[in-house]
Amino acid sequence: MSPSPAPTAPRPPLRVALAGIGVVGGGVVRLLETNRDLIARRAGRPIEIVAVSARDRHKDRGIDLSPYRWEDDMGALVAADDVDVVVEMVGGADGPALTLARQTLAAGKALVTANKAMLAHHGLSLAQLAEEKDTPLKYEAAVAGGIPVIKAIREGASANAIARVYGILNGTCNYILTLMEREGASFADALTAAQAEGYAEADPSFDVDGIDAAHKLSILAALCFGTKLDIDTVATTGIRNLIAADIREAEALGHRVRLIGMAERDASGLYQKVQPCLVPADHPLAYVPGALNAVVAEGNFVGRLFFEGAGAGAGPTASAIVADIIDIARDEYGPAFAMPVEALDQAPAADAGARVGKHYVRLVVEDRIGVLAEIATAMRDAGVSIESFIQRGDEEGGGVVIALVTHEGPARAIDAALDTLAASDHVVGAPMHMPILAL
Amino acid sequence: MSPSPAPTAPRPPLRVALAGIGVVGGGVVRLLETNRDLIARRAGRPIEIVAVSARDRHKDRGIDLSPYRWEDDMGALVAADDVDVVVEMVGGADGPALTLARQTLAAGKALVTANKAMLAHHGLSLAQLAEEKDTPLKYEAAVAGGIPVIKAIREGASANAIARVYGILNGTCNYILTLMEREGASFADALTAAQAEGYAEADPSFDVDGIDAAHKLSILAALCFGTKLDIDTVATTGIRNLIAADIREAEALGHRVRLIGMAERDASGLYQKVQPCLVPADHPLAYVPGALNAVVAEGNFVGRLFFEGAGAGAGPTASAIVADIIDIARDEYGPAFAMPVEALDQAPAADAGARVGKHYVRLVVEDRIGVLAEIATAMRDAGVSIESFIQRGDEEGGGVVIALVTHEGPARAIDAALDTLAASDHVVGAPMHMPILAL
Numbered sequence: 001m002s003p004s005p006a007p008t009a010p011r012p013p014l015r016v017a018l019a020g021i022g023v024v025g026g027g028v029v030r031l032l033e034t035n036r037d038l039i040a041r042r043a044g045r046p047i048e049i050v051a052v053s054a055r056d057r058h059k060d061r062g063i064d065l066s067p068y069r070w071e072d073d074m075g076a077l078v079a080a081d082d083v084d085v086v087v088e089m090v091g092g093a094d095g096p097a098l099t100l101a102r103q104t105l106a107a108g109k110a111l112v113t114a115n116k117a118m119l120a121h122h123g124l125s126l127a128q129l130a131e132e133k134d135t136p137l138k139y140e141a142a143v144a145g146g147i148p149v150i151k152a153i154r155e156g157a158s159a160n161a162i163a164r165v166y167g168i169l170n171g172t173c174n175y176i177l178t179l180m181e182r183e184g185a186s187f188a189d190a191l192t193a194a195q196a197e198g199y200a201e202a203d204p205s206f207d208v209d210g211i212d213a214a215h216k217l218s219i220l221a222a223l224c225f226g227t228k229l230d231i232d233t234v235a236t237t238g239i240r241n242l243i244a245a246d247i248r249e250a251e252a253l254g255h256r257v258r259l260i261g262m263a264e265r266d267a268s269g270l271y272q273k274v275q276p277c278l279v280p281a282d283h284p285l286a287y288v289p290g291a292l293n294a295v296v297a298e299g300n301f302v303g304r305l306f307f308e309g310a311g312a313g314a315g316p317t318a319s320a321i322v323a324d325i326i327d328i329a330r331d332e333y334g335p336a337f338a339m340p341v342e343a344l345d346q347a348p349a350a351d352a353g354a355r356v357g358k359h360y361v362r363l364v365v366e367d368r369i370g371v372l373a374e375i376a377t378a379m380r381d382a383g384v385s386i387e388s389f390i391q392r393g394d395e396e397g398g399g400v401v402i403a404l405v406t407h408e409g410p411a412r413a414i415d416a417a418l419d420t421l422a423a424s425d426h427v428v429g430a431p432m433h434m435p436i437l438a439l
Numbered sequence: 440m441s442p443s444p445a446p447t448a449p450r451p452p453l454r455v456a457l458a459g460i461g462v463v464g465g466g467v468v469r470l471l472e473t474n475r476d477l478i479a480r481r482a483g484r485p486i487e488i489v490a491v492s493a494r495d496r497h498k499d500r501g502i503d504l505s506p507y508r509w510e511d512d513m514g515a516l517v518a519a520d521d522v523d524v525v526v527e528m529v530g531g532a533d534g535p536a537l538t539l540a541r542q543t544l545a546a547g548k549a550l551v552t553a554n555k556a557m558l559a560h561h562g563l564s565l566a567q568l569a570e571e572k573d574t575p576l577k578y579e580a581a582v583a584g585g586i587p588v589i590k591a592i593r594e595g596a597s598a599n600a601i602a603r604v605y606g607i608l609n610g611t612c613n614y615i616l617t618l619m620e621r622e623g624a625s626f627a628d629a630l631t632a633a634q635a636e637g638y639a640e641a642d643p644s645f646d647v648d649g650i651d652a653a654h655k656l657s658i659l660a661a662l663c664f665g666t667k668l669d670i671d672t673v674a675t676t677g678i679r680n681l682i683a684a685d686i687r688e689a690e691a692l693g694h695r696v697r698l699i700g701m702a703e704r705d706a707s708g709l710y711q712k713v714q715p716c717l718v719p720a721d722h723p724l725a726y727v728p729g730a731l732n733a734v735v736a737e738g739n740f741v742g743r744l745f746f747e748g749a750g751a752g753a754g755p756t757a758s759a760i761v762a763d764i765i766d767i768a769r770d771e772y773g774p775a776f777a778m779p780v781e782a783l784d785q786a787p788a789a790d791a792g793a794r795v796g797k798h799y800v801r802l803v804v805e806d807r808i809g810v811l812a813e814i815a816t817a818m819r820d821a822g823v824s825i826e827s828f829i830q831r832g833d834e835e836g837g838g839v840v841i842a843l844v845t846h847e848g849p850a851r852a853i854d855a856a857l858d859t860l861a862a863s864d865h866v867v868g869a870p871m872h873m874p875i876l877a878l
Contacts (some may be wrong), residue, residue, distance in 0.1 A: 323595055
């Protein structure tokens, strides 16, 4: 037998600086303290916080930051000789977060960030900079919180051509939809409840209008399809226009309503869309409750992979951030988007109108003679074939609710029919339509 | 701005040899051919099969192996100068697979294996050898097929102390249970159907007796808890003793029956058990249908992570094997069980009898006076408190079916009561009990 090799010298600690100590930053501090020994065993070296920076030194954060050097100026974290990794938890697509990220990478230090807005808008240039400096850019926490979905796709599914990636990427919306489902609540009431329980912000637009999900989707799409990040072509419809009847009718049809971000690369280009969808009851996304997130990736060899977990919160987000730090400690990292930026394709936006599927359509109409004929005519003229039609006489949103399900057809035909109907004097408010998720 | 660094030289191809070309081996060949260019972009270098070896050169495998050098002797794959990675798909805990694995690592070459039996029995010594030689030992395909759960736990959840890991680790059993559920079939009929459809082997014992799941569980436990692999202390109960009434009663109680492998490290030691359980309808494991696998890991910061996908089959298994190869191509690998073997704890087996929970108990009894009193007395004498008791008069298995659910109590009390009842002349066959999965 060959003799054992001489024991290698223990590796020096990995030295981390935290920028922005809010809820997530506090979680990272607590995690690194609580699981300190375990992490050192797994990482092969200790991970030490050496410095922290935030706006207000004297704010009560419920954690003791006194063991760590305080810097009023975040730039000092980058400049410090004893910092190997900067964790950006400042937030915002531009401004101080972006400046810090660029400084960190330019200095050849590792950057860990949870900032999906910054990545969606500047991920490519940051990845380019990281490559030039041969330094890690890691962002597990930016998509689906604690679920290690970036790793699962970047590495776990790396052998596959991915056909589609989609999921529930915003916990606030899913919480609201679950409330509407369980309690028959209106959107407004469910939003108010979500705000009272801390699941939605005072200004909820970032979440309920689908912007946050769009940021995450653009990151997933780049990773799955080897395309350049393109947030500008993500079409986004939020959940504000849902009414209680939509949830009820979906249920009657054997479906649940979920805000789904979906990306697919088809012959025409890259399709990226965030919108409420009807999810069939035999799809696992139909069972994702409350503020959880879930992501589905469909690979050409592995088939359908499904990942579910907490999409936000101090603990889960800290878990993802520290997983990134451990990867860095292990020297297990590579190009941010799985391949060098120059190897990423520039894909045009797909022709979304040509996508074929079944749709749920809901209109609120005045209860008068001729309205049904008007709807049927608009559908026929646009070439939309109707599979089922439901008018229960339910009143909501200032009129009578009519719901229908179309046969398979191009999205463009639905849009044309709804444009016609939206202009009708007998239709109240904006028509709603949701694709039915194809299995 | 700093100038771009000089372009680095392209990395040489990673050269792979395949040992054992059955269904999975064929899948690996097809995958590496089909996704060749994509994989090269993601891996940063081409991945090339250079040699293959299997028992019968002339067997029709439906794939063209002529581009690859054939070796009758697997050992030649290890000896060849042009092989960097050996993929072991021979199977079996010992024998030729183990010899090949040891030779590969001893030669300082990378080993990729899907062989859970070999890892469960020899994983520690193989990991030790890999460390001594500083060469990768990767085994994503050994647990839960295409689901990248080894990576998700080893790296994605690496920041967490894991409280419990559990899941559906055998697709054959889940397929049978799903058939019993959907069609009210007996175990025997469902097994026959599964065999006819290729989901179960002619000799199904390895799957239906829980041995395969036990192998996988022992690997997950080592990875989650930083303990030395210990297959010998995995207690295993398969699904043979389930009757149709069990599935029906579980459903009536709002549960589904699943074969669950669960590991937990408690104060007394390491608990590892494979057994049928009642899974509550609001747990995602209740919705895992057919031959799918699913794994749950509960981390102290991330909370509950849930992963689902195909647990077997050529495509999914090849996906996992090639993901390992891509990691090796990227030089992203570390100790097989997340930390060096010498850092793994030797945990004693936990006191399984002390575990507290609710149980489902089912007996088949002779329909005569006094049987109920006998059951109630045995339960009382053992200190088991009964929450609900069901006797619908259904006959199955040569008698009348009685099902009951206990209040929370130690497993040891249930065992004692059932030992008493098993000895009764009025109880037909072995009593069945299943823990109710606690959320």
